[in-house]
Amino acid sequence: MMQSLNENSRDYIEKVATEALSQFDNIAEAANTKLHDGQTLGSEALASINTLTSSTTIQKLDQISQANRESYRILADEPAIARVVVMDEKGEERTYYICRTTPVSGFPNLASYRAPVGRLASLAIGTEFTLPNGKVVEVLERAQLRPAARADGWDSCDTVVEAEHVGPLTVESLRALLAEVAGEEVTEDLLEQLLAEESVKANIFDGVRRSVITKMGLRDQPVLDQYQDEIFRLPLDKRLLILGPPGTGKTTTLIRRLGQKLDTAFLEEGEQRQIEMVASARGVAHANSWLMFTPTELLKQYLKEAFAREGVPASDLRIRTWQDYRRELARNAFGVLRTATGGGTFVLKDGLPSLRPEALDRPTQWFDDFNAWQRNAYMQELHEAVNILREAKAPEVQSLGARLHSALTQSSEGGLASTFSSLAVELSKVQDLVARLKETSDGKIKAALNLQLNRNRGFLDELARFIDGLQQAQTTDVDDQDDLDEEEDPTGPRTVRAAALNAYMQAVRAQARSAASKRTVSKSSRNGKIIEWLAERGMTEADQAEVGANLLVQTYARRFMNPVKRYLDGIPRRYRTFRRERQQNESWYHNVGFEARDIHPLELDIVLLTILRAAGDLTSRPNVQRDIDSPAWASLQPILGHYRNQILVDEATDFSPIQLACMAALAHPRLRSFFACGDFNQRLTAWGARTSDDLKWVFPDFDIKEITISYRQSKQLNEMARAMIRAVGGAEQYASLPVHMDSAGVAPVLLEYAIDEITVVHWLADRIREIECFVGQLPSIAIFLNVEDEVVAVAEALNTALAEHNIQVVACREGQAVGQESNVRVFDIQHIKGLEFEAAFFVGIDRLAELHPALFDKCLYVGTTRAATYLGVTCVGKLPAAIESLRSHFGQDWHQSD
C-alpha cells in the first residue's frame, strides 16, 4: 500500500536518507583508501624490519592483513546494513551504524553486526539494551539499509524505516526520495508537481514488503529478528537445537551463527583461549575446524552462496551428507567396512533385509542393548584372560596375572575408563613378558624349520608352491580371528619365501595352540591344509604342547598389551557376535535372509556410535588428554583427528538419534559445540528423530529453542500449511506471520483428473505464464515429481510448451542443481528438503500417497511449504481423502484470484 505521509514523517525520512547516504559515502571512501593505500600489516611490512620474526607470527599477521583487506572490500561495497538511534539514561542520544564485517577505523559508532552492539539492529523500538560498557540504552529509531552503489552516488533499496511514531515504512530508493525533494523546490509546472507527488508515493510503502525470490539459493538476510539474533549470539560451547515450522529462518540463523563463531575477533575471551588451546594441540585452525551435515547434496549447493556471503571459506569441503561421511569414517578411519587391502569386517548393503521394525522404532534402546552387551563381552574377555594367567605354571606369569586381577577388580566401580587407567600402569610388564615368551616360542618353531631346511633346502619353495595352489581357499575362519597372532605384519610379506615362512609359522603356531588347548584346527582352513601338507615336518608332539602352552599365555597376555585399541577395534566383531545371538530369538534382527558379513546402514550407525562414544568417553578425561601420546592412549589419536570445534546439522529431524549422536560425538570434547535445526513435521525419513526426547538422548543438556515467525510463505499458503498439519495429524505448531509485513498472496491452485502428461504440462505452462505476468519477471520456479524417471521427460515437454515465451526449463537429475538463475527447474521430490522458491508445483500428489504411504503427509507438507507465493498441485485422480478438507483453500488458476 502506498503511503500518504504527514509532514513530520516525511521530514524524518529525509533526514535519515540524507544522513545514511552521506555516511555510506564516508565509510566506503575510508575503506577504499585503506584498500588502495598499499599499507599492509603482513609479512611484506615485517620482513624488512626483522628477518628473525617467527614464521607463525608472520603467518598470523598475514591472516589478519588478509582479513582486514576482505573487510575493506566488503565495506566498500556495502558500508552499513542498519542505522540505530538509542538514548541512554541521561537522555543522551547516539546513532550507530551497523555493518556486516569488521568496521574501518575512524568511525566510532560503526559496529559489526557480529559484535555485541550489533544486536541493536535486531531489537524492536522501545527495547532496552545493556551495552558492553554496562550502560543501558533504549532503541528509539531503526532503519534496515540495503546499500547500492549507483553511477551518480550511493542509494539504499527497500530501506525499512521505523521510529516511535513513524512506520515501519519501506522506501524503495532513498536517493530517489532526496532527488524528489530537491525537484519539488525548483518546479513551478503543475503537471510536474503532480507527477512528482505521485512518484513520492510510489517510492514509499506502509509496512515491510516481501521481496520476490529470483534466484535458486538462500536469500540474504543481513539482520536477523530479535529471537533469531538471540540464538545466533549464544556462546560457542553450547548444545543448541532450533525447532520451528517451515520458513521460520532456522537455516538462516544457523549459517549466520557459524559465520559469527568462525570470526575469532567476535568470540569471548574465554572462548578464544579455548580454541587456541585446541588449535595448538591439533594444529587445525579454528576457521577450518567445523563440519555441517545436510540431508541432501542439493541443499549443500543451495546454501553455497549464503556461506560465501558469510565469508566462510571452503564450505564445500565441510558440508557433508551423513551417507558419505559415514562410509568414509567406517571404511577409512575405523576399519569397520572392508577395503580392497584386506582390512575391515563388513560389506555395506543399502537394502539389507536384516532389521525388524522395532530396530527402527526404538533405535536408542537397540543401541543401549548392544553397547551394554559388548562392554560386558569385552570385560569378560579380560577376566577370562586374567584367570588363565593367574593359573599359569610359570611364577612370573602368575604374579602378573595377580597384579592384573587386582587392577581389574579395583577399577571395576569406575567403568571402563578407570579400568584402562589401572591397566596402563602394568603395560610395560605385560610387554616384557610377551616379548620373552615370544622369543622362546619363535626360537622353537624356527629350530624345527631349520631342521627341515637342513634336510631339504627346497623346503620353503615347495611350501610356497603348495600355498600358491591354496590362494582361492578361505584364508582363516573369521571367528578364529581372535586367536590370530597379533604380531604379524598387516601388509604381508613381500617375497615368496618370506610369505612361505610366515605361513609356516602361522600354521605351526595354530597346531601347537590346538595341541595345548585340545581344540582341533579346521581341516578346510588354510592352516589346516598346511598342517596336513607338513605332516611329520612340523614340531614334535612334546614341543607342540610346550610351545602351545606358551602361545596361549601370549594370547591372553596380549589382551593387556593395548587394551584400548583392542576394545575399540573389537567393536565390529563383537557386533557380529551380538547380532548372531539376538537373531536367534528374533530380537532387533530377522533370523534369516542375510549374510553375516553384510551390514545395513542403520546397523553401521550403531557400530560407529559405539566406537565414537567409547573413544569420546576416554578423550574427554583430563588424564587421558594429558597423556594422549603415551602408548596406553595412543590408539585414540586417529579419533582426535576427526574432532571439530563446531558441528552443525541442518534438517536434523531427517537423521536418526543414533546418527545425530555420532555427529555429536565428533564435537571436540573441550568445546562440545553443537548446533542443529529442524522440524518434526518435516521428517522425510523413516528413521528420522521423532520427538524432543530422541534429541535429549543425544545430549541431555540440549538447549531447545523454538522460533515461530514464518517468513517464507504468504498468508494463504501459511494458512493452508497449518490446515494440512491439522488434516494429517501432525504436531500442531504455533506460527505467526511477521507483523507489518505485507503477506497477502494468492490462493494455491489445484488440477484434478490430470491423467496424461500433456494435460499436466499445458496446465503448468499456463500457470507459469500467469506468474510471469503477475510478477513482471520470471521468479524462481520449481516443479516436483514423485519419481526420478520422469524428470527429464517432463522438463523437455515443458520446455517445448514454453519455448514461445523463451522460458527455459531444466531437468535437475538426481537432485543436481543447475545454475542459480531464474529458470524453471524440475526435481524429484526427495531432493528438495530445505529449499525455497517463489513458485512451486507438485505433480501427482495422489500418487505420492501410493508410493510412500508412511511418509505421504510429511512429503506433501515439505513439498507445499517450499513455495513462497505461488503453489500449484495436480492429481491424477482426485484430491486424496486425507486432505479433502483442504479443498476450500484452492483456486483453479491465478486469473480468477487476481
Ligand SMILES: Nc1ncnc2c1ncn2[C@@H]1O[C@H](COP(=O)(O)OP(=O)(O)OP(=O)(O)O)[C@@H](O)[C@H]1O
Ligand atoms: N528475520 C528475517 N526477516 C525476514 N526474512 C527472513 C528472516 N529470517 C529468515 N528469513 C527468510 O525466510 C526464508 C526461509 O528461511 P530458511 O530457509 O532459513 O527457513 P527454515 O526455517 O530453515 O525453513 P525450512 O524449515 O523450510 O528448512 C528465507 O527466504 C529467509 O531469507
